[in-house]
Amino acid sequence: MMAKWLIDVAYFIVAVLFILGLKAMSSPVSARRGIVWAGAGMVLATVVTFLTPEMRNFGLIVIALVLGGVGAWWSGKVVKMTDMPQMVAIYNGMGGGAAAAIAALEFARGEIHGPVVTTLATLGALIGAVSFSGSCVAWAKLQGVMKKARRLPAQNFVNIVLGLAAIGFGVAIVLTGEPAQIITFFILSLVLGAVLTLPIGGADMPVVISLFNAFTGLAVGFEGYVLGNPALIIAGIVVGAAGTLLTQLMAKAMNRPLTNILFQPITGEAQGGGNIEGTMKELSGLDAAAMMRFAQKVIVVPGYGMAVAGAQHKVWEMAQLLEKEGVEVKFAIHPVAGRMPGHMNVLLAEAGVPYDKIFDLEEINAEFPLADVALVIGANDVVNPVARTDKSSPIYGMPILDADKAQNVIVIKRGKGAGYSGIENALFFEDNCRMLYGSAQQAVADVISHIKAMAA
Amino acid sequence: MEGFSAIYIFMLAAFTGYEVIARVPVILHTPLMSGSNFVHGVVLVGAMVVLGNADPNSPLQLTIGFIAVLLGAANAAGGYVVTERMLAMFKRDDRKGAAK
Numbered sequence: 001m002m003a004k005w006l007i008d009v010a011y012f013i014v015a016v017l018f019i020l021g022l023k024a025m026s027s028p029v030s031a032r033r034g035i036v037w038a039g040a041g042m043v044l045a046t047v048v049t050f051l052t053p054e055m056r057n058f059g060l061i062v063i064a065l066v067l068g069g070v071g072a073w074w075s076g077k078v079v080k081m082t083d084m085p086q087m088v089a090i091y092n093g094m095g096g097g098a099a100a101a102i103a104a105l106e107f108a109r110g111e112i113h114g115p116v117v118t119t120l121a122t123l124g125a126l127i128g129a130v131s132f133s134g135s136c137v138a139w140a141k142l143q144g145v146m147k148k149a150r151r152l153p154a155q156n157f158v159n160i161v162l163g164l165a166a167i168g169f170g171v172a173i174v175l176t177g178e179p180a181q182i183i184t185f186f187i188l189s190l191v192l193g194a195v196l197t198l199p200i201g202g203a204d205m206p207v208v209i210s211l212f213n214a215f216t217g218l219a220v221g222f223e224g225y226v227l228g229n230p231a232l233i234i235a236g237i238v239v240g241a242a243g244t245l246l247t248q249l250m251a252k253a254m255n256r257p258l259t260n261i262l263f264q265p266i267t268g269e270a271q272g273g274g275n276i277e278g279t280m281k282e283l284s285g286l287d288a289a290a291m292m293r294f295a296q297k298v299i300v301v302p303g304y305g306m307a308v309a310g311a312q313h314k315v316w317e318m319a320q321l322l323e324k325e326g327v328e329v330k331f332a333i334h335p336v337a338g339r340m341p342g343h344m345n346v347l348l349a350e351a352g353v354p355y356d357k358i359f360d361l362e363e364i365n366a367e368f369p370l371a372d373v374a375l376v377i378g379a380n381d382v383v384n385p386v387a388r389t390d391k392s393s394p395i396y397g398m399p400i401l402d403a404d405k406a407q408n409v410i411v412i413k414r415g416k417g418a419g420y421s422g423i424e425n426a427l428f429f430e431d432n433c434r435m436l437y438g439s440a441q442q443a444v445a446d447v448i449s450h451i452k453a454m455a456a
Numbered sequence: 457m458e459g460f461s462a463i464y465i466f467m468l469a470a471f472t473g474y475e476v477i478a479r480v481p482v483i484l485h486t487p488l489m490s491g492s493n494f495v496h497g498v499v500l501v502g503a504m505v506v507l508g509n510a511d512p513n514s515p516l517q518l519t520i521g522f523i524a525v526l527l528g529a530a531n532a533a534g535g536y537v538v539t540e541r542m543l544a545m546f547k548r549d550d551r552k553g554a555a556k
Contacts, residue, residue, distance in 0.1 A: 026480040055508030068529030076537030095531035101524035220499040235498040241473030342486035349545035
């Protein structure tokens with residue numbers, strides 16, 4: 001009885017720590033404190049759970065705990081910052097898998113009774129399994145294991161049939177609960193998650209990862225109800241709701257309704273209005289350096305290309321040089337720059353760029369006409385003006401950074417190809433735009449050397 | 457747990473989650489997604505309980521339970537490390553004298 005009481009109190013404290021932690025994480029000043037609180041909550045929850053009465057199999061529990069914990073801890077420590085999104089995806093998928101496995105074990109034990117509990121257990125299993133296999137596919141794509149977005153013939157039809165079949169077997173489990181039904185149900189759910197994620201690519205990926213994050217939260221909450229565990233219910237539902245909101249915010253930032261992301265993915269072939277008049281005009285590193293050195297105001301638009309090249313440190317070095325010469329430098333971040341919202345902020349922060357120099361789309365767009373130079377580094381679709389003008393373009397309506405409105409635009413780009421989504425960029429053909437070809441790292445280093453030479 | 461009190465918990469938790477995120481700057485979206493990803497790692501606790509209750513003579517139950525704990529532990533540990541690493545990078549402009 002004593003143990004039961006202790007566990008209840010501990011779980012209550014855990015729930016409070018989680019909520020306070022998440023709250024603290026929503027402000028840059030207190031964010032680090034937040035994760036420490038949530039971490040303390042997790043440790044407390046794990047330790048106190050060992051006191052649960054009538055527990056067995058301690059050996060197995062400890063082995064699984066250590067294997068999973070240490071493995072993930074190590075992989076999380078060594079992963080590069082640019083690869084963060086897929087790590088979040090895979091850890092999230094594992095959480096979903098754990099929720100589904102909890103349901104599977106409770107079914108196997110025959111410990112689930114009553115329609116309400118069975119329904120929630122099944123629903124949690126479905127959502128958790130979809131999140132698991134979907135996140136694995138998302139990981140494989142971002143990691144480059146799986147190269148292309150693949151669309152099955154009649155993709156939406158397949159999705160709907162799979163979804164309905166999984167739900168059908170779920171209902172059958174609630175009604176009768178034969179082992180064969182349960183196994184089929186789990187297989188269908190796993191296939192559904194993978195098939196749903198296969199055709200999704202490009203800038204839509206982060207939204208999907210966020211959606212799966214919300215899914216896992218819900219799945220955890222539902223299984224928490226099945227187990228009568230308030231810590232799981234509260235943490236799961238809080239994350240489910242927060243994740244849903246976050247997903248909506250992201251989808252809104254791209255002006256793509258969630259249904260479009262899931263059912264009408266952007267693909268390379270689907271480009272409309274591909275014929276853009278004009279030519280791309282090249283310029284040298286020296287000219288670029290001079291333009292910025294004698295500018296009043298430079299706005300840097302970093303994109304994923306910069307991050308992949310690992311050029312953020314060089315870019316910040318250049319910005320500091322320019323500031324020393326009296327040039328005002330600001331960084332403009334599109335909500336979906338990088339592979340997740342805020343990913344670019346993290347990458348810039350890693351390079352040491354203070355976050356009061358980094359501006360959101362709404363904050364900075366009015367300033368582009370006042371800027372002498374907009375320096376676009378490895379960004380493409382997020383500065384493509386066709387999003388404003390060309391209704392046939394797949395990215396039409398997506399809010400973009402108005403880099404084209406700056407007096408001069410310098411684009412650092414590796415080659416002449418189209419962007420991540422495969423859409424031609426009208427900006428590159430504008431009269432005020434000059435292309436500086438080369439890897440971001442090299443090009444910026446070149447510019448830096450010229451600026452230094454001018455200062456000397 | 458009583459059916460109805462659980463529904464209250466569901467509702468209040470949902471509102472809490474919504475409110476906690478509602479006014480978050482874009483800059484924190486990724487760390488927060490990662491942080492909430494860590495928080496649902498508490499599924500580990502549920503996994504431990506079900507493995508703890510599994511029949512020691514049933515290889516099927518033990519295997520499923522083992523997988524559940526393994527995945528749950530990875531979710532929690534990985535989620536923490538990744539979030540911590542991201543948040544460690546947030547610091548103000550040092551020239552204004554405000555350290556991290």
